[in-house]
Amino acid sequence: MRAGADDVDVEVVGAGVVGLTCALELARAGRRVRVLADRPPAQTTSAVAAAIWFPYAAAPADRVLAWGGATLRRFLELAADAETGVVVRGGVMCHRAEEPDLAWTAEVAGHRPAHADELPPGVPAGTWCALPVIDMDIYLRWLRAQVADAGVAIAPDRRVRSLDELDAPTVVVAAGLGARELVGDDAVFAVRGQVVRVRNPGLDRWVIDDDHPAGMTYVVPRASDVVLGGTADRGAEGVEPDPDVEAAILARARALVPALRDAPVVSRAVGLRPARSTVRLERVDADGRAVVHCYGHGGAGVTLSWGCAAEVVALVAADSG
DSSP states (O other): OOTTTTSOSEEEEOOSHHHHHHHHHHHHTTOOEEEEOSSOGGGSGGGGOOOBSOOOSOSOHHHHHHHHHHHHHHHHHHTTOGGGTEEEEEEEEEEOSSSOOOGGGGGOTTOEEOOGGGSOTTOOEEEEEEEEEEOHHHHHHHHHHHHHHTTOEEETTOOOOOGGGOOSSEEEEOOGGGHHHHTTOTTOEEEEEEEEEEEOSSOOOEEEETTOTTSOEEEEEOSSEEEEEOOOEETOOOOSOOHHHHHHHHHHHHHHOGGGTTOOEEEEEEEEEEEOSSOEEEEEEETTEEEEEEEOOTTOHHHHHHHHHHHHHHHHHSOOO
16 A cells, blocks of 8 residues: 555545546545545636536547436436536527437437427527536535535645655546646647626527537526537637637627527636547556546536546446456
């Protein structure tokens, strides 16, 4: 056993939605867990997410669908508790291609072709369904409280530059974009996403139009605001909102949902999605330590969080042979 490892079994690097969910499920499985991160949950990329359940920009497809399905079922359970910030809302996934990819609907009950009067102006077709929408301000506070109640310690100001700094016999790397430097994975790259939030004029339906000819567009209402997006700028890592990009997002969103025309802006943000050609979720045993990698979720960290956490628990429990 490594020196100092007697107080915890597992150290989780990363305090975003994936790291916290992994820590919670590990603690519930009886592990003694510590979370290490260079920033608190409210300052992670997870806090920027519009956070509607949808397996966006993640692969491989079969594993993503399984992780996503498990997460969807958990969110549907959590929606019964108002303190979680999870609400099930109906909305329309817009289709502009003749044969849209509908693989995700295999996990979604009650989906159907959208009726003509449910489609935004100029959109030829779509799928109507009800999906969990997660208010990340509320949800991350709830999740952190759950983690604390489970006995997990969180060190939010601890930047881990090398796994050699850690003491526990098992480490979970859930560092998102930070995994690129932490474990030397050059396959990780940023996909910049900008959002603008406006006061909710009374909307209770979401709209997602990923194939909008002027750029991906989504309108996700929450209790008091509406998250409007967005962008998917591969390789861009600037975190300051661009006023011109914001103006374009507002124009696209207001054209899709005219009720937003006079809604005032209340806040804006940029998040760097931690992308990879495939999500890395595997266990590597070396030098007497088990390292479970769980990163590269792209734009689907929230959507895959509970399913991936369950697999992390299984991998931690696995006999290394």
